[in-house]
Amino acid sequence: MQEITFLGVLLRFVLGGGSVAAAYLLGKKVGGRFGGIFAAFPGVFLASVISVGAGKNLHLANHLVLQVSKGALVGMVANIIACLVAGWLILRTGYKKGLVYTFFVWAFTGAAIIAALRF
Numbered sequence: 001m002q003e004i005t006f007l008g009v010l011l012r013f014v015l016g017g018g019s020v021a022a023a024y025l026l027g028k029k030v031g032g033r034f035g036g037i038f039a040a041f042p043g044v045f046l047a048s049v050i051s052v053g054a055g056k057n058l059h060l061a062n063h064l065v066l067q068v069s070k071g072a073l074v075g076m077v078a079n080i081i082a083c084l085v086a087g088w089l090i091l092r093t094g095y096k097k098g099l100v101y102t103f104f105v106w107a108f109t110g111a112a113i114i115a116a117l118r119f
Contacts, residue, residue: 085102089101
């Protein structure tokens with residue numbers, strides 16, 4: 001198990017929070033579609049790979065980076081499905097209900113993919 005380091009937490013905060021802030025600012029200035037591209041920036045994934053890959057045991061670090069990458073792939077597929085569902089649900093049920101329902105669709109989709117592929 002990889003220990004939690006201050007640098008790893010800081011990287012997640014800066015890259016993840018920075019991508020969300022950039023998505024908001026770009027969406028407000030240029031439009032939601034362009035801002036949405038930056039909302040999908042895998043800042044937390046990159047920070048995770050950097051912090052896991054910085055481990056002292058190269059073999060273990062490589063194994064953990066592979067596991068993080070597989071998990072990120074599942075998350076990205078679940079995100080794509082959730083984005084499509086959100087667009088449909090929000091128009092039909094309203095903003096708040098649509099987001100709540102979308103969260104459950106995202107969680108179920110991710111769990112179903114993991115179960116099906118046996119990661």
